[in-house]
Amino acid sequence: MHNKTITELAQGLRAKEFSSVELTQHFLNRVKQHADLNAYITVTEDLALQAAQVADTRIATGNAELLTGIPMAHKDIFCTQDVKTTCGSKMLDNFIAPYNATVVEKLNAAGAVNLGKLNMDEFAMGSSNETSFYGTVKNPWNKNAVAGGSSGGSAAAVAAQLAVCVTGTDTGGSIRQPAAFCGITGIKPTYGRVSRFGMIAYASSLDQGGSMARSAEDCAILLQSMAGFDAKDSTSVDAPVPDYCADLNKPLAGLKIGLPKEFFTTDLNADMAATLETAINEYKKLGAEIKDVSMPNLKYAIPAYYVIASAECSSNLSRYDGVRFGYRCENPVDLEDLYTRSRGEAFGKEVKRRILMGTYALSAGYYDAYYLKAQQVRRLISDDFKKALNEVDVIFSPVTPTPAFNIGEKIANPIEMYLADIYTIAINLAGLPAMSIPAGFINSLPVGLQLIGNYFDEARLLNIAHTYQNQTDWHKKSPL
Numbered sequence: 001m002h003n004k005t006i007t008e009l010a011q012g013l014r015a016k017e018f019s020s021v022e023l024t025q026h027f028l029n030r031v032k033q034h035a036d037l038n039a040y041i042t043v044t045e046d047l048a049l050q051a052a053q054v055a056d057t058r059i060a061t062g063n064a065e066l067l068t069g070i071p072m073a074h075k076d077i078f079c080t081q082d083v084k085t086t087c088g089s090k091m092l093d094n095f096i097a098p099y100n101a102t103v104v105e106k107l108n109a110a111g112a113v114n115l116g117k118l119n120m121d122e123f124a125m126g127s128s129n130e131t132s133f134y135g136t137v138k139n140p141w142n143k144n145a146v147a148g149g150s151s152g153g154s155a156a157a158v159a160a161q162l163a164v165c166v167t168g169t170d171t172g173g174s175i176r177q178p179a180a181f182c183g184i185t186g187i188k189p190t191y192g193r194v195s196r197f198g199m200i201a202y203a204s205s206l207d208q209g210g211s212m213a214r215s216a217e218d219c220a221i222l223l224q225s226m227a228g229f230d231a232k233d234s235t236s237v238d239a240p241v242p243d244y245c246a247d248l249n250k251p252l253a254g255l256k257i258g259l260p261k262e263f264f265t266t267d268l269n270a271d272m273a274a275t276l277e278t279a280i281n282e283y284k285k286l287g288a289e290i291k292d293v294s295m296p297n298l299k300y301a302i303p304a305y306y307v308i309a310s311a312e313c314s315s316n317l318s319r320y321d322g323v324r325f326g327y328r329c330e331n332p333v334d335l336e337d338l339y340t341r342s343r344g345e346a347f348g349k350e351v352k353r354r355i356l357m358g359t360y361a362l363s364a365g366y367y368d369a370y371y372l373k374a375q376q377v378r379r380l381i382s383d384d385f386k387k388a389l390n391e392v393d394v395i396f397s398p399v400t401p402t403p404a405f406n407i408g409e410k411i412a413n414p415i416e417m418y419l420a421d422i423y424t425i426a427i428n429l430a431g432l433p434a435m436s437i438p439a440g441f442i443n444s445l446p447v448g449l450q451l452i453g454n455y456f457d458e459a460r461l462l463n464i465a466h467t468y469q470n471q472t473d474w475h476k477k478s479p480l
Contacts, residue, residue, distance in 0.1 A: 001023055001026050002026065002027065002030060002161040003161065005215060005217065006066060006070055006217075006218045007066065007217070007221070009023065009069075009070055009164065010064075010066050010067075010068070010069075010070065013055075013056075013059055013069045014059060019052070019069075020052040020053075020056045020069030020070075021049060021053055021056060023052070023069065023070075023071060024048050024051075024052040024069075024115070025052075027071040027115060027163060027164075028043070028049075028071075028115065030160075030161065030162050031043055031115065031116070031162045034162060036138065036143070037137065037138045037140060037147075037157075037160055037162075038134070038135050038136065038153075039118060039119055039137055039147075039154075039156040039157040039160065039162055040073070040115075040116050040117065040118055040119060040157070040162070041076050041084075041086055041088070041116075041117050041118065041119050041120075041134050042076070042083060042084050042117040043115065043116040044114060044115065044116045045115075045116075047114065048114060051108075052069060052071075052113050054111075055068050055069035055113060056069065058111055064111060065110045065111055065225075066110075067107065067110040067111055067112040067221065068110065068111030069111060069113060070112050070113060070164050071112075071115050071163055071164055072107070072112050072113065072114065072115065072163050072164055072165045072166055072222070073116050073117070073154070073157055073162075073163040073166050074104060074114060074116075074117055074118065074166070074167045075117075075118050075151055075153065075166065075167050076088060076118055076120055076153070077120060077124060077169050077199055077200045078101040078103055078104050078167060078198060078199055078209070079097035079099060079100060079101045079199075079200070080097055080101070080117065081097055081098065081099050081104075082096060082097070082098075083096065083097060083117065084096055084097075084117070085097040085117065086117070087120070087124070088119060088120040088121055088123065088124075088131070088132040088133055088150075089122045089123055089133050089346065089351070090327055090346045091320050091326045091327045091343075092200075092326050092327070093327065094326070094327065095325055095326055097198075099198065100198060101197060101198025101199050102195035102197040102198055102230045102233065103167060103194060103198070103199065104198065105198075106225050106228070107167075107225055107226065109225075110225040115162075115163055118151075118153035118154045118157055119132055119135075119137045119152060119153030119156075120132060120149070120150045120152065120153055121149040121150035121152065121174075122347075122348045122351050123202050123313070123317065123351055124150040124169060124171055124174055124202040124207070125202060125313070125350050125351055126149040126150050126350055126417070127148065127149045127150070127174075127177060127417050127418070127420040127421055128148065128149045128405070128411065128420070129146060129148065129149040129150065129152025129153065129178070130407065130408075131348050131349075131350045131351070133348065136407055137152040137156050138156065138407070139156065139159075139181060139182060139404050139445075140156055140159045140160040140182065140479040140480055141159070141182065141183065141404070141444065141445055141446060141479040142404070142444065142445060144406055145403075145404040145405065145406055145407065145445060146181065146404050146407055146409075147159075147181060147182055147404070148177045148178025148180070148181035148182065148400075148404065149174060149177070149178060150169070150171070150174040151169060151170070151174050151175050151178050151179075151186075152178045154167065154168040154175075154178065154212050155168070155178035155179050155181065155182035155184055155186070155212060156178075156182055158182070158212055158214060159184050161478065161480065164213070164218070165211060165218050166211075166212045166213070167209060167210075167212070167222075168186060168209070168210055168211070168212045169199060169208065169209050169210070170186075170208050170209075170210055170424075170428065171202050171206045171207050171208075171309060172305055172425040172428050173421040173423075173424025173425060173427075173428070175188045175210045175212060175436070176399050176424050176434060176435065176436035176450060177400055177421060177424055177436070179212055179399075179448060180399035180438075180446070180448030180450075181400065181403065181445075181446070182446065183438045183441075183446030183448075183474070183475075183479075184212060184213065184214055184475070185212070185213055185214060185215055185218070185219050185435065185436065185437050185438065185465065185475055186210065186211070186213075186219065186435060187210050187211055187212075187216075187433070187434075187435035187461065187462065188208055188428075188433060188434050188435065189208060189209075189210055189223065189227065189458050190208075190237075190431060190432065190433045190455050190457075191235070191428075191431035192208075192235050192236055192237035192431070193208070193227050193237060193239075193241075193456065193458065194208060194209040194228075195228070195229075195232070195233045195236050196208070196209065196233050196235060196236070197230055197232040197233040197236075201312075201316040202309070202312070202313050202316065203308065203312035203313055203316070204235070204312055204316060205235075205312060206305075206308070206428045206429070209226065210223065210226075211226060214476070215466070215469055215475050216435070216462050216465035216466040216469055216475075217245065217462075217466055217469075219435070219462065219465075220244035220245050220248060220462045220466070221244075223244055223458065223462075224241070224243070224244050227241045227458075237456075239456060242459045244458060244459050244462055247460075247463050248462060248463055248466040248467075249463075249466070249470075250467075251286075251467075252283070252286045252287050252288050252463075252467050253286075253287030254287065254288075254289070255283075255286075255287065255288040255289065255393050255464065256288070256289050256291055256391070256392040256393045256394075257280075257283060257289065257290050257291070257394055257395070257396045258291055258293035258389075258391065258392035258395045258396065259280075259291070259292050259293065259395075259396055260293055260294070260295050260298065260388070260397055261292055262294065262295055262298045263298070263397045263398060263423060264276075264397075268398065269401055269402050272398055272400075272401070272402065272442065272447060275439055275440040275442060275447055276396075276439065278440065279439045279440070279468070280396065282468060282471055283468065286467060286471065291391065291392055293391055293392060294388075295381070295384035295387075295388055295426075297377065297380040297381045297383075297384050298381065298384065300377045300380070300381065301422075301425045301429060302418060302425055303374070303377075304375075304377040304378055304429060305425040305428070305429055306354075306357065306418060307358075307361050307371060307373075307374035308371070308375065308429070309358075310355070310361060311361045311362050311374075312358065313351075313354050313358050314354070314356075314357075314362065317347075317355055320342075320343065320346070320347075321339050321342065321343065322339060322341075322342025322343070323338070326342075326346070327342055327345065328342050329341035329342045329345055350414070353414065361374075378429045378430075381426050381429050381430055382429065382431070385426075385427075385432055385452070389453075393453075393454075393460065394451055394452065394453050394460065394464055395451070396449065396450070396451060396452075397423055397450045398423045398449070398450060399423055399424060399436045399447070399448040399449065399450040400420060400423065400447070400448070401419070401420065401422060401423070402442075403441075403442045403443065403445035403446065403447050404445050423450060424450070431455070432452055432453065432454070433453045433455070433456070433461055434451060434453065434461070435450070435451050435461050435462075436449070437449055437451070437469065437474075437475065438474035438475045438477070439472075439474060440474060441474075441477075446474070446477070451464055451465060
């Protein structure tokens with residue numbers, strides 16, 4: 001059953017080939033069987049089986065949606081009522097969320113069955129899922145390799161078929177990079193398309209929730225239930241949500257695909273370049289036109305991103321002080337000691353590094369030189385994308401410089417780790433939608449290709465990805 005798509009499972013449930021309880025138990029058994037991957041932080045077995053029973057009743061009365069009874073899981077950054085929500089941090093190891101994030105509420109309303117909470121880099125800060133307080137997630141294709149980050153648990157769970165589909169979040173590539181490393185499909189929608197209410201903040205102007213699954217079609221189905229305006233989120237955009245599945249099979253004849261000169265240089269790994277060239281040729285066969293585009297300010301994306309993201313994280317994480325909720329040090333001697341030891345004992349190295357960088361960038365005398373300048377560069381990068389997307393319908397690029405690297409290989413070198421997101425960060429600065437789809441293998445490890453679209457053009461991206469997946473079978477490959 002774990003090899004089936006959402007549509008196939010929905011058909012099986014309605015035909016009474018199996019019940020949601022049976023399906024849910026099957027996936028729970030797989031989670032236990034592959035616990036060594038460390039994809040889950042919390043497994044909500046009892047709650048999942050209760051939800052499955054409700055789903056079966058709903059299906060029997062003919063009141064079901066496509067997601068009703070489908071086992072899925074949430075990245076542990078989304079608040080889930082009465083369930084531990086940790087953000088991968090010791091700081092929130094004892095935090096039981098008193099309410100549901102809007103995304104969780106929407107998927108509950110659709111009848112999806114939540115299996116539990118998925119591992120992630122601490123407060124979404126990381127590119128390898130090695131900064132989690134709960135340990136590193138292993139890549140199902142090679143357990144010596146990282147699963148990517150920060151949504152590493154989400155990507156590993158889908159690749160190992162420990163959930164049919166999952167939620168993830170993307171601040172600088174945290175859906176797309178692990179999706180590429182684990183050989184699955186992941187989409188980061190336009191900033192503001194999916195509510196951030198109840199999604200624990202890292203960098204508020206960059207964070208965006210999205211969907212991850214084996215195929216573009218499954219991502220479309222999940223995103224359909226996640227997207228939409230939310231009055232509780234001031235950054236949510238009040239715009240109609242199209243039917244993401246309606247045009248999945250629309251022909252690509254005449255589609256204009258842009259190749260950024262800045263991404264396709266001699267610095268690109270030769271094997272990666274060859275894999276992407278094969279994918280480009282596949283799109284040519286489907287009727288697409290290929291055109292070179294230039295975005296000269298992309299080279300400034302990494303420094304601009306880490307100034308802005310770190311500044312916002314230093315502000316967002318100031319609320320974790322040992323007073324209101326979360327970790328509190330033992331026997332503080334005074335208020336300063338409470339703040340200092342609670343934060344010092346509960347935050348990991350990478351989180352502390354980014355808080356310090358952000359606090360420095362926002363400090364008196366440095367705000368104009370760093371934060372303000374980074375925001376000005378952000379506008380230049382956004383303008384580059386707007387110009388390019390006036391010339392083409394979609395931009396095609398690598399997702400990662402290489403396939404998944406080994407666990408421990410880059411953790412001691414923050415700069416090298418940051419460069420793992422070199423092809424994804426600029427899209428978050430611009431707030432554009434983008435997705436990663438499987439495109440092949442290098443040394444038995446999967447690699448992805450990235451599709452970048454115009455604002456609120458997720459339906460087009462999903463159509464382009466789905467059409468490619470109808471012609472290839474990379475997304476059907478399984479490590480287990």
